Amino acid sequence: MDLITQLKIFEGTKEYQKYIGYYRNGRFQVYKDHLGYPTIGYGHLIKKGESFPNGLTDEEAEALLIKDIAIA
Numbered sequence: 001m002d003l004i005t006q007l008k009i010f011e012g013t014k015e016y017q018k019y020i021g022y023y024r025n026g027r028f029q030v031y032k033d034h035l036g037y038p039t040i041g042y043g044h045l046i047k048k049g050e051s052f053p054n055g056l057t058d059e060e061a062e063a064l065l066i067k068d069i070a071i072a
Contacts, residue, residue: 007065011043014058027055044068 008014017023022031030052033039038046041061046052056064 003069004062004065007069008042011041024055027057028061029055041065 012020012022014023014028017028022029028041030038030040030046033043033045040046040052041056042065044061044064
């Protein structure tokens with residue numbers, strides 16, 4: 001299993017996020033992580049100046065995950 005797939009499972013698959021309400025209307029929505037920080041997609045911590053009022057598509061969420069991996 002590749003790293004991206006492992007992280008998607010660890011952070012919560014789309015199906016799980018749909019179940020708990022973080023994925024609605026075909027888009028990932030902003031939620032607060034276990035420490036109360038605003039987060040979106042597959043565990044992306046929203047930084048100052050970032051805004052996702054319309055959520056993220058599946059493709060945008062995966063692209064953001066890949067970007068986060070690259071800077072980790």
